[in-house]
Amino acid sequence: MLADADGGLFFGPANSTFAPMVDDLFDLIYWISAFFFVLIVGVMVYFVLKYYRRPGHGPQPSPTHNNTLEIAWSVLPSFLLVVFFVMGFTNYMSMRTPPDDAYEIHVQAKKWSWLFVYPNGAESSDLHIPVGRPVRFILESEDVLHNMFVPAFRTKMDCVPGRYNEIWVQAVNTTGTGVNPDDHKPHDLFCAEYCGRDHSNMHAFVYVYETGDFDAWLEKASNLYEGNTMVQVGEILYKRKGCISCHSIDGTKKAGPSFKDSFGTAHKFTDGTEAVMDENYIRESIRDPRAKVVAGYQPVMPVFPSSRLSDKDITAIAEFIKSLK
Ligand code: HEC
Numbered sequence: 001m002l003a004d005a006d007g008g009l010f011f012g013p014a015n016s017t018f019a020p021m022v023d024d025l026f027d028l029i030y031w032i033s034a035f036f037f038v039l040i041v042g043v044m045v046y047f048v049l050k051y052y053r054r055p056g057h058g059p060q061p062s063p064t065h066n067n068t069l070e071i072a073w074s075v076l077p078s079f080l081l082v083v084f085f086v087m088g089f090t091n092y093m094s095m096r097t098p099p100d101d102a103y104e105i106h107v108q109a110k111k112w113s114w115l116f117v118y119p120n121g122a123e124s125s126d127l128h129i130p131v132g133r134p135v136r137f138i139l140e141s142e143d144v145l146h147n148m149f150v151p152a153f154r155t156k157m158d159c160v161p162g163r164y165n166e167i168w169v170q171a172v173n174t175t176g177t178g179v180n181p182d183d184h185k186p187h188d189l190f191c192a193e194y195c196g197r198d199h200s201n202m203h204a205f206v207y208v209y210e211t212g213d214f215d216a217w218l219e220k221a222s223n224l225y226e227g228n229t230m231v232q233v234g235e236i237l238y239k240r241k242g243c244i245s246c247h248s249i250d251g252t253k254k255a256g257p258s259f260k261d262s263f264g265t266a267h268k269f270t271d272g273t274e275a276v277m278d279e280n281y282i283r284e285s286i287r288d289p290r291a292k293v294v295a296g297y298q299p300v301m302p303v304f305p306s307s308r309l310s311d312k313d314i315t316a317i318a319e320f321i322k323s324l325k
């Protein structure tokens, strides 16, 4: 094996069962290319120095043909090509064929956030998975092309609007839960397909747990309203439903207005009217964002019907926005 478990020269630590084989293939192609680059440029430089035109060194008769050489430079690259293809194809096929007993997680990408949906209906905006168990991702997009990329797993797959795509992964190490700063860090998950204004913020963390810890997390995630105040639920939904990608809570202007100090104040709209933000206005903004478009912003906010955000959820979000004064 060429690759180290820590990822070697080019990669971060290898944290999935696929990572070493991806790294091996990359290293193989890389070093073969480097070898031939040095060889060819070296020979070129040597010939230039040896044969350049100077007094006493005019043009010389040269051979027109060399069968051995031509066969060599056709057969050797073809052979390498076949080796790369077979290795790449086998890797690709094993990444695309999850074992039957894989744990399934739905991935919904949208501008500009991730939603992960677990078999029991629990949802999260960061990815949580058990260690040592195959996890199959069913990827979809609500709007444009996105791509789920976890460098630590070497996993990368398109999320295409209107169809399901899949990939699977088996993590080999746990990560910290992010609570204890001494834990090793959770992995990064990026969008790797340019998808508009806040593409670069389309980021999530990947937490990998021991099986028991994962079950505990899942249990907690499925009972959102249990043991949380409305404000806390509102904050969780604000992250989970992707409001966070367009609305800040610290006053910074993103694609949408900040929620900071916005409750109870007057908001101006593109049609010249204005209204004070109260619960009804928040509700309308979520169910029918085009009804009033805040001056200075594009009408890009997606509609959230009750199938995606219940009335109770909206109440929680309103409580959260209220708490930001
Ligand atoms: C793709 C970006 C985007 C997402 C995601 C998004 N919004 Fe918006 N939102 C906007 C924009 C842009 C406006 C201002 C234009 C308008 O009123 O339609 C807005 C306006 C609002 C307003 C009125 C704000 C004000 O200052 O008057 C509220 C309330 C709101 N959004 C709530 C939410 C909630 C809750 C979510 C998540 C469930 C959410 N938004 C998700 C872009 C977004």
Ligand SMILES: [Cu+2]
Residues within 6 Å of the ligand: 109, 110, 111, 112, 145, 146, 147, 191, 192, 193, 194, 195, 199, 202
């Ligand atoms: Cu994206």
